Amino acid sequence: MEKSYLGFAARRRIAVAIAAAIVAACCALSMSACRVARADDGLAEYNGEIEHIFTHELVFDTAKAFAPTNKLRDCFDKDHLTAKEFGGLLDELYNNGYVLISLDRATDGATLRLPVGKKPLVMSLDDMTYDTVDRGCIDRIVYVDGKLCDFTEHAQDQITRERENITLLESFIERHPDFSFDGGRATVCVNGYNGILGYRVTPDCRVSDARMKEDTEHCKELVAVMKRLGYTFASHTYYHSYFDGTSAARLEKDCAQWKKYIEPIVGNTRVLCYPAGRHNAKSAKNGIFKRYGFDVFLCVGNSCTEYERSHKDEKYIYRKPFDGTALRLYGEQYAQFADTRAIYDNTRFRPFSYKGGYH
Ligand SMILES: [Zn+2]
Incomplete structure (x- = not known):
């Protein structure tokens, strides 16, 4: 049989056709790979733990807050971070791969997709009442020239963006927009007994009617700005009374006061943050909160009970505190978030090595 034979030109045509086919196939492959990558937006499904940390108002003037004459200095030392520490914490969280997600996103039950390699973090800020005057904390949060700022009459610079958790967070997100995933911000857990x-903004604040009216207007504007930025609000109860020592009647009154005075300002919320984390989900008293529409409960620690796990229509979320106590005692447990020694503010009146007096 005659051997089949193709001339040079024919072989070249075939070679070109094969090469073109290979190129086309590769292009198709790479295009579909691109399509997958684009469709994913570089996100990957996250199925791990969602950490939740919280802190209180910050101390910005440690000389005043920790002065021996300041009767609150123990409380500031144990339960608060300084502005320097919070700034350091944000840096460490960012460097350790955390991104801020909203509490709503953490609890909506939908599949969480995050930038590859990132870990989700929910943050809440408790109290934020500003009860004290000239003791090292700011006076209030304000909105100036399109920015959330901290204000105090008791410092040379009355308005800055570096003395409070909210303003430090906003400044940080401006420098590192990817720290806030999908616009995630903190949940602010406020009371009512001395306003927010x-x-x-409430009669319990004991200010004139005119002042209350004016403060209410300004506060509503501020809350609207914060909500637009992604902040959400929770009830930390109106009176900040501890659950176990509060009668059912008092709890009922608490919820009614919240509904009357604070809900019109911060809006409806299903999130209830137990003062000092003290709670008993099984208690009949907790039914009062549920009746008022709360079904997401913020606790402290990490010991979710069987009862809490089994009540699927309620969510009990355990949070880790960041304060002076935690920085000194929980270095190991908190290593995933931050080097607590490195961020510890040495202008506190107690050294980092101080471990006593807590338990
Ligand atoms: Zn509190």
Whole structure:
């Protein structure tokens, strides 16, 4: 049989056709790979633990807050971070791969997709009442020239963006927009007995009617700005009374006061943050909160009970405190978030090595 034979030109045509086919196939492959990558937006499904940390108002003037004459200095030392520490914490969280997600996103039950390699973090800020005057904390949060700022009459610079958790967070996100995933911000857990965010918006604040009216207007504007930025609000109860020592009647009154005075300002919320984390989900008293529409409960620690796990229509979320106590005692447990020694503010009156007096 005659051997089949192709001339040079024919072989070249075939070679070109094969090469073109290979190129086309590769292009198709790489295009589909691109399509997958684009469709994913570089996100990967996250199925691990969602950490939740919280802190209180910050101490910005440690000389005043920790002065021997300041009767609150123990409380400031144990339960608060300084502005320097919070700034350091944000740096460490960012460097350790955390991104801020909203509490709503953490609890909506939908599949969480995050930038590859990132870990989710929810943050809440408790109290934020500004009860004290000239003791080292700011007076209130304000909105100036399109920015959230901290204000105090008791410092040379009355308005800055570096003395409070909210303002430090906003400044940080401006420098590192990817720290806030999908616009995630903190949940602010406020009371009512002395108003919120430094605004005296309830009769318990004991200010004139005119001041209360003016503060309420300003506070509503501020809350609207914060919500637009992604902040959400939770009830930390109106009176900040500890659950175990509060009668059912008092709890009922608490919820009614919240509904009457604070809900019109921060809006409806299903999130209840137990003062000092003290709670008993099984208690009949907790039914009062549920009746008022709360079904997401913020606790402290990490010991979710069987009862809490089994009540699927309620969520009990355990949070880790960041304060002076935690920085000194929980270095190991918190290593995933931050080097607590490195961020510890040495202008505190107690050294980092101080471990006593807590338990
Ligand atoms: Zn509190």
